[in-house]
Amino acid sequence: MVNKWIEYLEQNKDQQLMKLKEFLKIPSVSALSKHKKDIHKAARWLSNELERIGMENVKVMETEGHPIVYADWIHADHKPTVLIYGHYDVQPVDPLHLWETPPFEPTVRDGKIFARGASDDKGQVFMHIKALEALLKTEGKLPINIKIIIEGEEEIGSPHLPKFIEENKELLQADVLVISDTGMIEKGKPSITYGLRGLTGLQIDIQGAKTDLHSGAYGGGVQNAAHALVQLLSTFHDEEGRIMVDGFYDNVLSITDEEKQAINALQLDDEKVRTELGVPELFGEPGYSFYERTSYRPTLEINGMYSGFQEEGIKTVLPNQASAKITCRLVPNQEPEQILELIKQHIEKHKPKGVTVKITPFDSGAPFVTPLNHPAIQAAGRAASKIYGTETAYIRSGGSIPIVADFAQILQVPIVLLGFSLDSENFHAPNEHFHLENFYKGMQTMCEYWNELAEIRFK
Amino acid sequence: MVNKWIEYLEQNKDQQLMKLKEFLKIPSVSALSKHKKDIHKAARWLSNELERIGMENVKVMETEGHPIVYADWIHADHKPTVLIYGHYDVQPVDPLHLWETPPFEPTVRDGKIFARGASDDKGQVFMHIKALEALLKTEGKLPINIKIIIEGEEEIGSPHLPKFIEENKELLQADVLVISDTGMIEKGKPSITYGLRGLTGLQIDIQGAKTDLHSGAYGGGVQNAAHALVQLLSTFHDEEGRIMVDGFYDNVLSITDEEKQAINALQLDDEKVRTELGVPELFGEPGYSFYERTSYRPTLEINGMYSGFQEEGIKTVLPNQASAKITCRLVPNQEPEQILELIKQHIEKHKPKGVTVKITPFDSGAPFVTPLNHPAIQAAGRAASKIYGTETAYIRSGGSIPIVADFAQILQVPIVLLGFSLDSENFHAPNEHFHLENFYKGMQTMCEYWNELAEIRFK
Numbered sequence: 001m002v003n004k005w006i007e008y009l010e011q012n013k014d015q016q017l018m019k020l021k022e023f024l025k026i027p028s029v030s031a032l033s034k035h036k037k038d039i040h041k042a043a044r045w046l047s048n049e050l051e052r053i054g055m056e057n058v059k060v061m062e063t064e065g066h067p068i069v070y071a072d073w074i075h076a077d078h079k080p081t082v083l084i085y086g087h088y089d090v091q092p093v094d095p096l097h098l099w100e101t102p103p104f105e106p107t108v109r110d111g112k113i114f115a116r117g118a119s120d121d122k123g124q125v126f127m128h129i130k131a132l133e134a135l136l137k138t139e140g141k142l143p144i145n146i147k148i149i150i151e152g153e154e155e156i157g158s159p160h161l162p163k164f165i166e167e168n169k170e171l172l173q174a175d176v177l178v179i180s181d182t183g184m185i186e187k188g189k190p191s192i193t194y195g196l197r198g199l200t201g202l203q204i205d206i207q208g209a210k211t212d213l214h215s216g217a218y219g220g221g222v223q224n225a226a227h228a229l230v231q232l233l234s235t236f237h238d239e240e241g242r243i244m245v246d247g248f249y250d251n252v253l254s255i256t257d258e259e260k261q262a263i264n265a266l267q268l269d270d271e272k273v274r275t276e277l278g279v280p281e282l283f284g285e286p287g288y289s290f291y292e293r294t295s296y297r298p299t300l301e302i303n304g305m306y307s308g309f310q311e312e313g314i315k316t317v318l319p320n321q322a323s324a325k326i327t328c329r330l331v332p333n334q335e336p337e338q339i340l341e342l343i344k345q346h347i348e349k350h351k352p353k354g355v356t357v358k359i360t361p362f363d364s365g366a367p368f369v370t371p372l373n374h375p376a377i378q379a380a381g382r383a384a385s386k387i388y389g390t391e392t393a394y395i396r397s398g399g400s401i402p403i404v405a406d407f408a409q410i411l412q413v414p415i416v417l418l419g420f421s422l423d424s425e426n427f428h429a430p431n432e433h434f435h436l437e438n439f440y441k442g443m444q445t446m447c448e449y450w451n452e453l454a455e456i457r458f459k
Numbered sequence: 460m461v462n463k464w465i466e467y468l469e470q471n472k473d474q475q476l477m478k479l480k481e482f483l484k485i486p487s488v489s490a491l492s493k494h495k496k497d498i499h500k501a502a503r504w505l506s507n508e509l510e511r512i513g514m515e516n517v518k519v520m521e522t523e524g525h526p527i528v529y530a531d532w533i534h535a536d537h538k539p540t541v542l543i544y545g546h547y548d549v550q551p552v553d554p555l556h557l558w559e560t561p562p563f564e565p566t567v568r569d570g571k572i573f574a575r576g577a578s579d580d581k582g583q584v585f586m587h588i589k590a591l592e593a594l595l596k597t598e599g600k601l602p603i604n605i606k607i608i609i610e611g612e613e614e615i616g617s618p619h620l621p622k623f624i625e626e627n628k629e630l631l632q633a634d635v636l637v638i639s640d641t642g643m644i645e646k647g648k649p650s651i652t653y654g655l656r657g658l659t660g661l662q663i664d665i666q667g668a669k670t671d672l673h674s675g676a677y678g679g680g681v682q683n684a685a686h687a688l689v690q691l692l693s694t695f696h697d698e699e700g701r702i703m704v705d706g707f708y709d710n711v712l713s714i715t716d717e718e719k720q721a722i723n724a725l726q727l728d729d730e731k732v733r734t735e736l737g738v739p740e741l742f743g744e745p746g747y748s749f750y751e752r753t754s755y756r757p758t759l760e761i762n763g764m765y766s767g768f769q770e771e772g773i774k775t776v777l778p779n780q781a782s783a784k785i786t787c788r789l790v791p792n793q794e795p796e797q798i799l800e801l802i803k804q805h806i807e808k809h810k811p812k813g814v815t816v817k818i819t820p821f822d823s824g825a826p827f828v829t830p831l832n833h834p835a836i837q838a839a840g841r842a843a844s845k846i847y848g849t850e851t852a853y854i855r856s857g858g859s860i861p862i863v864a865d866f867a868q869i870l871q872v873p874i875v876l877l878g879f880s881l882d883s884e885n886f887h888a889p890n891e892h893f894h895l896e897n898f899y900k901g902m903q904t905m906c907e908y909w910n911e912l913a914e915i916r917f918k
Contacts, residue, residue: 197675199775201773208738209736209737209738210736210737213736214858215758215760215762215786215788216656216788216856216857216858216859217753217856217857217858218736218753218857219753219758219760219788219857220700220743220744220752220753220756220757220758220760220788220857221732221741221742221743221749221750221752221753221857222736222738222741222742222743222749223700223738223742223743224760224761226761226762226763226764226783227692227696227760227761230689230692230693230761230764231693231696231698233686233689233693234689234690234692234693237686237690239690239811239812241679241682273680277668277669277672277677277681278668278669279667279668279681279682279813279814280813280814280815281812281813282680282681282813283680283681283682283812283813284679284680284681284682285679290680290681291680293679293680294675294676294677294678294679294680297679298679299674299678299679301674301678301679301683301686301775301777302683302685302686302689302766302767302778303674303685303767303768303773303774303775303776303777303778304685304766304767304768304769304774304776304778305685305689305764305765305766305767305781306764306765306766306769307761307763307764307765308761308762308763308764308784309762309763309784310763310765313821314660314762314784314786314821314822315762315763315784316658316760316762316786316859317762317763318760318762319761319762319763322764324685325767325768325773325774327674327773327775329674329675329678329679352698353698353740353742354738354739354740354741354742355738355739356739362772362773363773397675397676398675398676398677398678398679398680399673399675399676400675400775
């Protein structure tokens with residue numbers, strides 16, 4: 001039995017593609033002030049489209065930066081409410097000469113649509129709108145309550161979104177937040193990202209003597225700032241890669257049996273990773289695979305360090321300053337502030353002699369995980385598996401998307417990252433594209449997902 | 460009883476100063492090719508002067524670079540032979556606008572003569588010539604045999620001198636080498652430098668993955684080059700500052716009782732050093748004073764290190780490269796080549812996992828010491844004490860003068876560094892000057908020293 005909305009989606013492929021191209025033509029580059037008009041044009045285009053398909057309460061809401069488009073349809077009594085988040089702004093296009101076709105003249109080649117924003121994130125936003133249209137046109141209603149916000153500042157770090165969420169808590173209240181701005185682990189394999197790492201960090205500045213010194217006249221008699229830094233930094237890990245900060249791992253959630261199964265199902269190959277990276281061996285916390293180390297386990301990483309003479313050749317200087325930048329990728333339930341505090345205590349405890357140590361914290365972001373067995377995750381997985389005809393991959397990503405943690409914290413809502421891009425699709429680079437197969441299957445998956453969710457009672 | 464030559468030196472002060480100015484007026488900057496003519500002029504000026512005072516076999520000897528002036532007087536049968544070494548080239552003068560009077564227009568103010576080369580080293584070279592003149596004019600002969608070489612490339616690293624010494628071993632053969640190109644530890648305190656540290660070093664380059672990596676996607680799963688470097692570098696010292704390279708201290712000569720006395724006589728104040736450097740505490744190998752650590756003990760010093768992101772703020776990168784530059788100040792009887800080998804073995808033993816380590820050695824120079832109780836050192840001390848009316852300081856310096864080690868090695872000759880400059884005299888900087896008191900007393904000291912040496916039988 002083919003659903004009516006599947007039929008509708010099939011029959012309207014030309015129109016979907018035409019409208020997608022229309023959306024992609026708007027050069028809504030958020031980073032460049034010369035595109036301010038285009039940003040507003042994209043917001044209006046979206047609100048018109050949401051009105052047209054039958055969404056309600058459509059608003060272009062102003063912020064101190066670029067506007068946020070809001071719409072909802074909330075007539076499914078006693079059914080769950082989903083908040084969809086996406087963004088209509090895109091990255092700059094330089095270097096322009098590397099684009100095979102102009103970034104704002106969408107072109108289809110080999111089943112892919114090429115344009116800036118095709119996969120990140122206009123294509124995926126539009127996929128959501130078209131899925132809602134299919135349901136509204138064929139059923140006259142949605143199976144669940146839907147709210148949607150689409151912002152225009154994601155590519156510049158969403159500076160005004162947290163305040164917006166805070167101020168519109170009531171309006172945005174939902175049972176689940178769904179975001180389609182992540183990727184699939186490989187072509188044909190639908191993927192749900194159910195966890196992300198958080199971030200905290202600090203800079204360490206070591207000051208020795210007033211000035212750099214001559215290593216002949218002073219060498220051996222005064223602490224070398226580089227030595228002091230090396231001595232301090234060496235205390236952060238043991239030789240096998242474990243983090244040696246007291247209490248660092250205390251709140252880290254263990255990998256559950258369900259997660260172990262999900263990991264096994266991915267059939268990952270560490271040797272392949274090793275070859276790609278060109279290292280003699282992979283290295284990290286003992287007892288974990290590469291994927292576990294980078295997604296389920298926290299890190300404490302030197303991002304940069306410097307002291308003394310850096311040019312070619314030799315300079316017999318005794319450096320009086322040395323600095324290091326450190327960031328930690330955090331996992332649930334580590335709290336950024338607490339980890340920062342533990343690191344400060346560690347530095348205090350291992351303070352080198354003969355120098356002073358200054359600490360400057362960086363911005364933090366919390367880690368996030370929606371339990372793998374959460375019904376909203378499982379429903380998404382069922383929907384995607386059905387449409388793609390294969391098992392869905394459940395993954396945790398090693399990266400951090402600060403806005404996701406902000407949503408989780410402010411709205412206290414479970415989050416499902418169900419995205420359809422592929423790593424090969426050049427987002428943020430020339431020749432960005434989106435596989436139309438995933439555009440079409442994505443729309444179907446969303447219709448299926450909303451119907452799956454209609455069967456679930458939250459709370 | 461006043462010696463005839465003291466009387467002669469006193470009576471000819473005006474003429475000495477006039478001739479010194481003449482010598483200082485020649486802008487013999489070795490680093491700048493536009494001064495090539497001046498270099499030759501200075502060499503000719505010296506050879507004329509040496510001829511004039513009665514030295515023999517005067518030659519301007521060509522090298523592949525700037526010429527070397529040679530002269531001798533070797534008629535003191537059965538008396539020792541001294542080789543005097545000095546240089547007639549000078550440092551560049553920039554920044555010119557900081558000179559109170561032009562660098563090549565010698566001016567006397569407050570008992571000091573201001574000009575480029577006044578103390579380093581033209582003033583001290585000329586002091587030797589004038590001392591020889593005083594002896595030759597008043598006695599008609601010298602109390603010992605004297606050979607003198609004055610080179611023109613000291614300020615550019617003496618690139619052609621080692622070969623010259625090697626090729627002229629016979630000509631330069633002597634019982635003692637005397638150099639006046641070092642300083643006094645304080646005004647009014649004659650000082651003999653009887654040891655210098657040597658130098659060896661290497662660069663360590665750590666290579667991890669092919670490229671820098673995203674610390675979210677890869678952090679925790681692949682060795683961070685900065686971590687690997689820190690881990691390796693931290694093995695070179697213990698927390699108290701001892702060098703932990705196996706065998707590093709094996710050949711280091713202990714401080715002798717005589718040296719301990721000489722050190723005590725200096726009445727050094729570590730607290731004063733600490734305040735000047737602005738450090739919370741001095742730091743170094745336990746059991747030694749600041750001066751002992753910097754002059755009698757070897758070092759292993761990081762001169763520079765760098766990895767990853769170095770700008771302001773935060774970049775969540777996992778660095779794939781990290782480098783450090785290390786030099787060691789060596790003391791007798793450490794051998795540069797052997798120490799380098801021990802360090803290489805240490806690195807091999809502590810090689811971090813997951814990366815490759817590349818080592819690039821730097822140039823080396825041997826340490827040097829003339830035993831403190833050597834008769835040539837003691838005679839110099841007696842002469843200087845007599846003229847200055849105070850005890851001579853016997854010091855070892857933490858710095859390295861590669862050419863001194865070359866002389867010691869090729870000619871197998873004891874070396875006496877008896878210099879009259881003061882640290883405050885701005886050599887290599889604007890407003891270089893030389894205290895005329897030391898110019899005059901220096902000439903007397905040299906006359907006295909040659910007479911002292913005449914009483915000694917070497918070999």
